[in-house]
Amino acid sequence: MLKMALEEGKEPVTASVRTSKILPQKIILLLGLFLVLGIGIPSISMYMIQYFGIENVITYSKSSFQGCFEEPDNLEKWIRPPFSLMHNMSDKALLWRASFVPKVKKYPFNRVPKIAFMFLTRGPLPLAPIWEKFLKGHKGFYSIYIHSLPSYRPNFPRSSVFYQRQIPSQITEWGRMSLCDAERRLLANALLDISNERFVLVSESCVPLFNFTIVYNYLVNSRYSYMGAFDDKGPFGRGRYNPRMEPEVSITDWRKGSQWFEINRKLAVAVVEDTKFYPKFEEFCRPACYVDEHYFPTLLTIRAPNLLANRTITWVDWSRGGPHPATFGKADITEEFLTRIRQGHSCDYNDQPSSVCFLFARKFAPSTLDPLLKFAPKILEF
Numbered sequence: 001m002l003k004m005a006l007e008e009g010k011e012p013v014t015a016s017v018r019t020s021k022i023l024p025q026k027i028i029l030l031l032g033l034f035l036v037l038g039i040g041i042p043s044i045s046m047y048m049i050q051y052f053g054i055e056n057v058i059t060y061s062k063s064s065f066q067g068c069f070e071e072p073d074n075l076e077k078w079i080r081p082p083f084s085l086m087h088n089m090s091d092k093a094l095l096w097r098a099s100f101v102p103k104v105k106k107y108p109f110n111r112v113p114k115i116a117f118m119f120l121t122r123g124p125l126p127l128a129p130i131w132e133k134f135l136k137g138h139k140g141f142y143s144i145y146i147h148s149l150p151s152y153r154p155n156f157p158r159s160s161v162f163y164q165r166q167i168p169s170q171i172t173e174w175g176r177m178s179l180c181d182a183e184r185r186l187l188a189n190a191l192l193d194i195s196n197e198r199f200v201l202v203s204e205s206c207v208p209l210f211n212f213t214i215v216y217n218y219l220v221n222s223r224y225s226y227m228g229a230f231d232d233k234g235p236f237g238r239g240r241y242n243p244r245m246e247p248e249v250s251i252t253d254w255r256k257g258s259q260w261f262e263i264n265r266k267l268a269v270a271v272v273e274d275t276k277f278y279p280k281f282e283e284f285c286r287p288a289c290y291v292d293e294h295y296f297p298t299l300l301t302i303r304a305p306n307l308l309a310n311r312t313i314t315w316v317d318w319s320r321g322g323p324h325p326a327t328f329g330k331a332d333i334t335e336e337f338l339t340r341i342r343q344g345h346s347c348d349y350n351d352q353p354s355s356v357c358f359l360f361a362r363k364f365a366p367s368t369l370d371p372l373l374k375f376a377p378k379i380l381e382f
């Protein structure tokens with residue numbers, strides 16, 4: 001068998017000699033076939049990949065693989081609010097980042113202006129249910145930011161508007177510069193969402209006096225920002241001015257106003273970008289210096305006086321006298337009381353006389369929650 005095979009093996013040699021004229025034709029045919037297959041199969045498979053959409057899967061997985069390392073370069077990343085509020089930027093880095101302003105004024109997308117509610121608190125929000133009721137059904141038109149003591153661990157349920165709305169915070173003391181730092185921190189974090197247009201500072205004892213529609217339209221359509229700012233010639237006004245703040249701050253620029261302000265985006269940027277006046281206020285703030293009543297009103301009076309309404313939007317009762325305003329309890333909350341603080345005033349709104357002067361009120365004790373919830377539908381209209 002082996003011999004036969006060898007012989008058979010030899011056979012083609014002789015055979016090839018014999019068929020030497022036919023073989024090249026066969027080889028050319030074979031080569032041609034390989035050529036056709038060599039070019040044909042890849043192009044068929046390309047066609048099949050495209051036809052069955054396999055190609056798409058490949059390119060998709062390729063771009064999502066790149067996505068792990070760098071953001072896709074589209075507009076979305078500039079207009080989407082930060083994924084998590086718990087970043088680890090230092091205040092210095094945060095204020096710098098928050099001061100970014102586009103040069104082109106017209107937004108290239110449909111921007112729905114939002115109201116940023118910035119809660120400056122020590123810890124719990126006992127009146128949270130009234131805010132939940134106020135905000136219900138208005139998702140997309142507001143944002144929430146909470147600055148509480150760093151040690152405070154909130155336990156809002158996932159369904160709450162306050163869930164995971166805490167910003168990185170630091171110890172804050174009333175009558176010290178750290179209070180202004182907290183307010184700037186709130187503004188800077190809120191500025192990171194390009195859709196936030198109006199910025200309202202509120203405390204845990206604040207409540208809304210009108211429904212969201214009224215509040216939203218009032219603020220979004222306002223020509224002015226509601227920063228209380230007046231020139232108090234007395235000891236609690238000009239008396240707190242230090243002539244060594246010259247030349248940055250002169251006595252005629254010195255203003256006093258309520259800590260609880262409402263400002264637009266332009267003014268919020270003016271606050272976070274300030275590196276000129278802040279050091280002066282910091283240097284001459286000797287506790288307790290009530291710096292929160294002077295820094296923001298003075299800074300904005302110098303920077304943009306024509307944008308200020310020079311009045312606050314948050315009602316408070318000083319009529320009982322003493323160093324602190326009145327705190328209201330359960331027994332104070334009546335229909336008459338709520339109606340009076342909603343409408344019983346006169347002021348200018350967009351240079352026209354108005355009786356709606358306050359959209360929020362303080363100070364409300366936790367015990368007022370039940371009567372407030374009870375009167376909300378009838379009196380507050382939400």
Ligand SMILES: *[C@@H]1O[C@H](CO)[C@@H](O)[C@H](O)[C@H]1NC(C)=O
Nearest residue numbers: 084085086087088089090168
């Ligand atoms: C930044 O924050 C993350 C949590 O969000 C933390 O794991 C990480 O250690 C922080 N990095 C720095 C440099 O602080």
Ligand SMILES: *[C@@H]1O[C@H](CO)[C@@H](O)[C@H](O)[C@H]1NC(C)=O
Nearest residue numbers: 210211212213214380381382
């Ligand atoms: C909000 O309040 C206004 C009047 O204050 C009222 O006309 C309007 O119906 C209220 N909106 C809702 C949604 O309740």
Ligand SMILES: *[C@@H]1O[C@H](CO)[C@@H](O)[C@H](O)[C@H]1NC(C)=O
Nearest residue numbers: 224301305306307308309310
């Ligand atoms: C607020 O006060 C400033 C001066 O401090 C003034 O220029 C501005 O016109 C006032 N705003 C209104 C609405 O009157």
